[in-house]
Amino acid sequence: xxxxxxxxxxxxxxxxxxxxxxxxxxxxxxxxxxxxxxxxxxxxxxxxxxxxxxxxxxxxxxxxxxxxxxxxxxxxxxxxxxxxxxxxxxxxxxxxxxxxxxxxxxxxxxxxxxxxxxxxxxxxxxxxxxxxxxxxxxxxxxxxxxxxxxxxxxxxxxxxxxxxxxxxxxxxxxxxxxxxxxxxxxxxxxxxxxxxxxxxxxxxxxxxxxxxxxxxxxxxxxxxxxxxxxxxxxxxxxxxxxxxxxxxxxxxxxxxxxxxxxxxxxxxxxxxxxxxxxxxxxxxxxxxxxxxxxxxxxxxxxxxxxxxxxxxxxxxxxxxx
Numbered sequence: 001x002x003x004x005x006x007x008x009x010x011x012x013x014x015x016x017x018x019x020x021x022x023x024x025x026x027x028x029x030x031x032x033x034x035x036x037x038x039x040x041x042x043x044x045x046x047x048x049x050x051x052x053x054x055x056x057x058x059x060x061x062x063x064x065x066x067x068x069x070x071x072x073x074x075x076x077x078x079x080x081x082x083x084x085x086x087x088x089x090x091x092x093x094x095x096x097x098x099x100x101x102x103x104x105x106x107x108x109x110x111x112x113x114x115x116x117x118x119x120x121x122x123x124x125x126x127x128x129x130x131x132x133x134x135x136x137x138x139x140x141x142x143x144x145x146x147x148x149x150x151x152x153x154x155x156x157x158x159x160x161x162x163x164x165x166x167x168x169x170x171x172x173x174x175x176x177x178x179x180x181x182x183x184x185x186x187x188x189x190x191x192x193x194x195x196x197x198x199x200x201x202x203x204x205x206x207x208x209x210x211x212x213x214x215x216x217x218x219x220x221x222x223x224x225x226x227x228x229x230x231x232x233x234x235x236x237x238x239x240x241x242x243x244x245x246x247x248x249x250x251x252x253x254x255x256x257x258x259x260x261x262x263x264x265x266x267x268x269x270x271x272x273x274x275x276x277x278x279x280x281x282x283x284x285x286x287x288x289x290x291x292x293x294x295x296x297x298x299x300x301x302x303x304x305x306x307x308x309x310x311x312x313x314x315x316x317x318x319x320x321x
Contacts, residue, residue: 023080023312023313024312024313025054025269025270025271025310025311025312026053026054026058026059026061026311026312026313027051027052027053027054027058027061027310027311028051028052028054028267028269028308028309028310028311029049029050029051029052029074029077029082029308029309029311030049030050030052030074030296030304030305030307030308030309031047031048031049031050031073031074031304031305031306032047032050032298032300032302032303032304032305033047033302033303033304033305034302034303035280035281035282035301035302035303036279036280037280038249038260038279038280038281039260039279039280040279040280041279042303042305042306046070046087047302047305048063048069048070049063049069049072049073049074049082049084050298051063051311052304054269061311063082066084066098071086071087071088072084072085072086072087072098073085073087074307074309075097075148075149076104076149076150076309077309077310077311077312078152080311080312080313082098082309082311083097083098083118084097084098085097085148097118104116104117104118104150104157104170105118105148106146106148106150106159106168106170108139108143108146109132110132111138111139111140112132112133112134112135112137112138112139112177113132113133113137113139113168113170113177114129114130114131114132114133115129115130115157115170115175115177116128116129116130117130130175131175133176133177134176134177137168137177137178137179141161141164145161145162145163145164146159146161146162146168147159147160147161147162149306149307150170151197151198151199151265151268152268153198153199153200153207153208153266153268154200154205154206154207155171155172155173156169156170156171156172156207157169157170157172158170158180158198160197160198165181165182165184165187166179166180166181166182167179167180167182167198168180180198181230181231182196182198182209182230182232183196183209183220183229183230183232184229184230185213185229186209186211186213186218186220195211195262195263196209196210196211196263197209197210197211197263197264197265197266198266199265199266199267199268199274200266200268200270201219201221201235202266202267202270202271202272202288203272205270206221206222207221207222208220208221208235208266209232210263210266210274211262211263212240212258212261212262212263212276213258214254214258215239215240215241215244215254215257215258216237216238216239216240216241217236217237217238217239217240217263217274217286217288218234218236218237219234219235219236219237219238219288220232220233220234220235221233221235236288238288238291240286240291240293243286243291243292243293244257244261244293246293247278247281247282247284247293248281249281250278250281259279260278260279260280260281261276261277261278261279261281262276262277262278263275263276263277264276264277264283264306264308265306265307265308267285267308267310268309268310269310269312271287272287272288272289273285273286273287273288274286274288275296275304275308276293277306282295282296282297282303283295283296283297283303283304284296296308
């Protein structure tokens with residue numbers, strides 16, 4: 001039995017640690033959603049996933065071939081494939097997913113997290129349950145606040161936890177869970193549910209965490225020293241007040257701006273952009289290199305929904321191991 005478990009874990013490590021060495025970013029999948037009234041957050045979109053090509057020469061992709069596509073929402077994107085989750089899937093149920101390879105879901109088994117890894121080969125989907133986390137990684141918060149969408153960054157998977165100073169981390173090399181504490185100055189436990197976000201630095205792939213603080217975009221990386229904050233040091237500090245002036249209707253008052261907008265995610269396609277969300281004023285991308293703020297609106301007056309997933313071409317060597 002131990003041999004089977006060890007073999008399963010080894011296969012999971014191999015699946016999870018594959019790199020995009022020969023992949024090309026083609027664009028992003030997202031799920032359009034109506035722009036909500038001012039002062040409110042968007043509801044879960046009921047639209048079908050859409051694809052936005054990266055450039056004019058990128059292929060125009062579509063999921064129209066998927067039966068009953070309106071019953072599914074985006075869950076993950078990895079190595080040229082997508083994972084779709086059925087809208088009726090409130091709890092983890094492998095039969096309510098359309099699976100890409102590899103896909104990772106997290107479930108809470110009693111009071112500890114457990115990862116499930118899916119792979120697709122020869123027309124069959126196989127799910128493997130990894131061991132439960134150790135007792136020092138206990139879920140002592142309301143699991144309603146654990147985001148079901150993971151973030152891949154610097155060799156680990158991260159699940160953000162609303163109203164919590166930590167994120168749940170899974171090291172894909174050791175398959176061990178842990179909690180990663182964010183910088184103290186990015187968490188106050190009161191104002192927003194998504195105050196800061198974990199990602200990768202676009203130039204070198206280092207683990208980072210970002211937040212919009214007082215009209216400034218703050219990006220921190222792991223580091224030590226006198227200025228370290230929970231093991232983080234400031235890497236980028238960008239004033240975005242000028243760029244925000246171009247957002248129609250956004251209040252000029254700094255307190256209201258802080259309330260109405262937040263950092264939504266780093267672009268996992270490592271384009272050097274971050275996504276910024278607002279309460280009723282649209283969704284935007286901000287280029288850390290050029291300072292350009294771009295509205296992410298659709299032609300029919302909707303906005304990009306969450307998540308915005310990068311889509312890469314499949315690795316040249318193929319395979320699903």
